[in-house]
Amino acid sequence: MNIIYLLLTISILVAILFFVAFIVSVKKGQYDDTYTPSVRMLFDDELIDDKLKNGKTTNTDN
Amino acid sequence: MEQNNCFHCSDICISSIVFDNKTFCCNGCKTVYEIFSLNNLTDYYTIEKNAGTKPLESISKYDFLSDDAIVEKLLDFNDDTTHIITLHIPHIHCSSCIWVLENLHKIEPLIVSSQVNFPKKNVRINYDATKYTLKKLVELLSIIGYEPYISLNDVSNDKKKVDRSLIYKLGVAGFAFGNVMFLSFPEYFEMHDYWIEQYKNTFRWLMFAFSLPVVFYAAQEYFIAAYKGIKSKILNIDIPIALGITVLFVRSTLEIVLDYGTGFFDSLTGLVFFLLLGKFFQQKTYNFLSFERDYKSYFPIAITKINTDRSESTLQVYDIQKGDRLLIRNGELIPVDAILIKGGAHIDYSFVTGESEVIAKKSGDKLFAGGKQIEDAIEIEALKTVSQSYLTQLWSHEVFNKKREDPFRTITDVISKRFTIAILSIAIIATSYWVYFDSTKALNVFTAVLIIACPCAIALASPFTLGNLLRILGKKKFYIKNASILEKMATIDTVIFDKTGTITSNQKSTISYEGIPLTQKEVTLLKSTLRSSNHPLSRRLYDQLEPLDILPIDTYKEHIGKGIEVKSNSNSLKIGSATFVGVPSFKHNLHTSVHIKSDNEYKGHYLFHNKYREGITTIFNRFHSEMKVGVLSGDNQGEKKHLEKILPTGIPLLFNQKPEDKLQYIKALQKQGQKVLMIGDGLNDAGALAQSDVGIAISENINVFSPACDAILDATKFEQLYDYVKSAKKAMTIIRLSFLFSLIYNLIGLYFATTGQLKPVIAAILMPLSSISIVVFTTICTNLINNKIK
Numbered sequence: 019m020n021i022i023y024l025l026l027t028i029s030i031l032v033a034i035l036f037f038v039a040f041i042v043s044v045k046k047g048q049y050d051d052t053y054t055p056s057v058r059m060l061f062d063d064e065l066i067d068d069k070l071k072n073g074k075t076t077n078t079d080n
Numbered sequence: 081m082e083q084n085n086c087f088h089c090s091d092i093c094i095s096s097i098v099f100d101n102k103t104f105c106c107n108g109c110k111t112v113y114e115i116f117s118l119n120n121l122t123d124y125y126t127i128e129k130n131a132g133t134k135p136l137e138s139i140s141k142y143d144f145l146s147d148d149a150i151v152e153k154l155l156d157f158n159d160d161t162t163h164i165i166t167l168h169i170p171h172i173h174c175s176s177c178i179w180v181l182e183n184l185h186k187i188e189p190l191i192v193s194s195q196v197n198f199p200k201k202n203v204r205i206n207y208d209a210t211k212y213t214l215k216k217l218v219e220l221l222s223i224i225g226y227e228p229y230i231s232l233n234d235v236s237n238d239k240k241k242v243d244r245s246l247i248y249k250l251g252v253a254g255f256a257f258g259n260v261m262f263l264s265f266p267e268y269f270e271m272h273d274y275w276i277e278q279y280k281n282t283f284r285w286l287m288f289a290f291s292l293p294v295v296f297y298a299a300q301e302y303f304i305a306a307y308k309g310i311k312s313k314i315l316n317i318d319i320p321i322a323l324g325i326t327v328l329f330v331r332s333t334l335e336i337v338l339d340y341g342t343g344f345f346d347s348l349t350g351l352v353f354f355l356l357l358g359k360f361f362q363q364k365t366y367n368f369l370s371f372e373r374d375y376k377s378y379f380p381i382a383i384t385k386i387n388t389d390r391s392e393s394t395l396q397v398y399d400i401q402k403g404d405r406l407l408i409r410n411g412e413l414i415p416v417d418a419i420l421i422k423g424g425a426h427i428d429y430s431f432v433t434g435e436s437e438v439i440a441k442k443s444g445d446k447l448f449a450g451g452k453q454i455e456d457a458i459e460i461e462a463l464k465t466v467s468q469s470y471l472t473q474l475w476s477h478e479v480f481n482k483k484r485e486d487p488f489r490t491i492t493d494v495i496s497k498r499f500t501i502a503i504l505s506i507a508i509i510a511t512s513y514w515v516y517f518d519s520t521k522a523l524n525v526f527t528a529v530l531i532i533a534c535p536c537a538i539a540l541a542s543p544f545t546l547g548n549l550l551r552i553l554g555k556k557k558f559y560i561k562n563a564s565i566l567e568k569m570a571t572i573d574t575v576i577f578d579k580t581g582t583i584t585s586n587q588k589s590t591i592s593y594e595g596i597p598l599t600q601k602e603v604t605l606l607k608s609t610l611r612s613s614n615h616p617l618s619r620r621l622y623d624q625l626e627p628l629d630i631l632p633i634d635t636y637k638e639h640i641g642k643g644i645e646v647k648s649n650s651n652s653l654k655i656g657s658a659t660f661v662g663v664p665s666f667k668h669n670l671h672t673s674v675h676i677k678s679d680n681e682y683k684g685h686y687l688f689h690n691k692y693r694e695g696i697t698t699i700f701n702r703f704h705s706e707m708k709v710g711v712l713s714g715d716n717q718g719e720k721k722h723l724e725k726i727l728p729t730g731i732p733l734l735f736n737q738k739p740e741d742k743l744q745y746i747k748a749l750q751k752q753g754q755k756v757l758m759i760g761d762g763l764n765d766a767g768a769l770a771q772s773d774v775g776i777a778i779s780e781n782i783n784v785f786s787p788a789c790d791a792i793l794d795a796t797k798f799e800q801l802y803d804y805v806k807s808a809k810k811a812m813t814i815i816r817l818s819f820l821f822s823l824i825y826n827l828i829g830l831y832f833a834t835t836g837q838l839k840p841v842i843a844a845i846l847m848p849l850s851s852i853s854i855v856v857f858t859t860i861c862t863n864l865i866n867n868k869i870k
Contacts, residue, residue, distance in 0.1 A: 022279055022282075023282070026282070026286070029262075030259070030286070033255065033258075033259055037251065037252075037255045040251050040255075041248060041251060044244055044247050044248065044251070045244070049247070050197070051197045051198065051199055051200070053198045053199050054178060054195075054196050054197055054198040054199075057175045057178050057198065058178060058182065058196075060175075061175075061178075061179050061182075
């Protein structure tokens with residue numbers, strides 16, 4: 019029957035873990051700007067692309 | 081890409097510069113392209129079209145950034161080797177902007193990193209301070225067309241700390257609410273199984289533990305507000321809420337201590353969670369707008385001082401003394417009232433008056449603070465210090481200084497007074513009844529009444545209605561500071577408009593020609609001439625004229641403040657003011673005019689009329705049918721007759737109003753008991769906007785300038801203003817209906833409470849149900865309003 023205590027402890031610990039994660043993310047300012055990161059993540063590809071092109075030709079725009 | 085458009089800024093190229101097979105309209109744009117292509121940043125042009133802006137030329141205006149004391153004040157972080165600074169860049173508008181600004185380190189390796197906050201239009205830059213300076217950084221940004229906006233406000237204000245406590249509280253309450261719900265679930269079914277009997281104490285004490293942070297941390301504000309309410313003898317909505325929370329907590333704790341029941345921890349945490357949710361929803365912040373601007377946001381931090389030995393040094397604006405000689409360069413703002421000593425002054429007072437006309441001054445003339453010098457550098461002598469100048473003095477008026485104790489009572493406050501009295505009397509009557517018949521139930525009934533009557537739904541009605549309307553109007557480009565402004569707007573009975581820049585448009589003007597008609601050749605020459613001139617009137621006239629061929633010009637001479645003289649082949653042309661061209665008598669001296677003389681023969685003049693915004697007559701008529709309307713103008717009476725024609729008859733039109741006069745006029749109206757809505761645009765309206773019950777600033781460009789106000793309206797939406805004000809009134813009806821709704825819920829709850837049969841499960845169902853149905857009701861209703869307005 020002690021399994022109930024074990025389950026309770028685990029469930030509460032998991033809940034607290036997520037709660038702490040939430041507080042930390044708010045504190046770090048992750049919710050202050052919800053727009054820019056969504057745009058920023060789309061750029062990464064182009065940066066790599068840029069480097070690849072430069073390996074082949076000196077100026078891609080000519 | 082069209083051939084004639086600049087590859088960088090997509091302006092039409094007049095004299096195109098070809099570089100790298102691409103056309104550019106000016107050397108500045110070419111330079112930006114060169115910088116980008118050298119650093120492999122040409123993706124800038126592929127991410128988004130038309131991303132670029134023409135870079136500005138004047139660089140020396142950032143000399144003040146060499147001053148360590150100023151730099152220190154601007155920096156977020158400084159440890160001598162690393163500097164971190166947040167700069168506001170109004171031009172940030174698309175994803176290309178984010179991309180190029182976050183790749184600054186490719187252009188300048190000494191920049192360690194940069195991060196854009198798009199909604200705030202900020203960029204946070206980290207650079208190596210041992211080899212790089214802020215001045216170089218700002219200059220680099222200006223060269224690539226991202227000129228940061230640095231004003232006096234940046235140094236004089238303490239950096240604001242972001243207040244995230246509401247999110248924390250909401251997190252705590254939500255976390256506790258979810259867990260308590262789980263833990264109380266087994267007991268909802270009233271099974272008396274062996275295992276529940278064995279573990280129920282563990283479950284109950286866990287719930288108690290979860291409710292502690294909710295009561296003592298998340299619900300803090302309600303206790304504080306209730307205490308303040310009692311102290312100032314106002315029965316606000318927070319009193320029954322605080323009472324409800326206290327009773328819920330105390331009774332629940334006693335129940336589990338005495339092993340009498342499960343308590344109401346689920347309802348308690350749920351209540352606080354929903355209340356905080358309402359508060360959170362009501363908050364709508366427009367990061368890119370500022371409602372608190374005063375002259376400090378417009379003024380520069382420092383200015384160039386000319387010392388007695390003619391050397392130049394940087395002087396902080398606050399340190400300007402009477403008698404100081406100052407150098408004002410092209411595009412710089414005059415920070416103090418001064419006398420013009422040297423140079424041709426062309427002052428643009430549009431910050432102050434909203435009037436974009438440039439005024440020419442001679443040496444010896446008095447210049448007022450707030451004007452912007454166009455064209456050459458001028459030398460001035462300060463007459464007053466910054467805080468004593470004509471314009472800035474307005475801010476020492478009491479309206480700006482003390483935070484007005486707001487006598488305004490919200491609709492929730494009004495209802496909560498009656499509500500609190502009613503609840504308390506019901507609780508007492510019901511308790512005395514039970515004391516008489518069955519005293520064991522008396523305490524149970526007393527607490528049950530206070531628990532069930534806790535006005536969760538009432539407290540939620542107004543935040544959700546107003547919060548939702550705030551968002552709806554925000555999408556329609558009417559940005560309101562906070563929800564209480566909407567409530568005030570519903571009470572408005574007088575609407576006062578500023579004229580220039582408010583009911584007239586700054587950017588458009590109608591131009592009419594009077595005199596001997598110009599020949600085709602003369603118009604062509606006129607247009608060719610105007611193309612070379614940067615004077616605002618020239619630009620406007622140029623835009624108005626039909627597109628024609630461009631004639632080569634032999635001699636071109638611009639007399640600053642007077643006009644232009646040109647010669648082409650055998651023709652000559654004189655364009656400019658009446659005295660410059662030599663007109664003996666001119667009757668329209670109240671209007672702005674440009675005179676033309678061709679081959680020594682006077683031809684005629686162009687008259688510039690203020691262009692009124694579209695729909696001006698309808699909007700005045702609609703307001704006039706229900707409220708009092710008036711117009712205050714800082715201008716002369718030149719437009720009076722015209723205004724009388726297009727506006728409804730009998731409304732007051734006041735001219736030659738100084739900023740202080742406008743403020744006093746509003747004050748006088750308020751003394752008569754009227755609720756005044758003021759609509760203005762320039763800094764000269766700032767006093768009236770602050771004094772009025774609701775001050776709306778109208779703005780052609782939301783991101784740039786607007787004085788302190790309660791709401792900002794995009795100029796393109798001027799026609800809809802009436803609908804917006806009306807929607808605020810409709811919102812109040814919705815709130816009243818919601819109150820009715822929640823009263824019905826309360827009556828059902830009170831039936832259970834007074835008869836002594838309130839079970840935790842009933843409370844746990846009734847409370848969220850009432851809250852959720854109110855939220856649904858208000859959301860549907862506000863969206864209906866939304867559909868009605870354009």
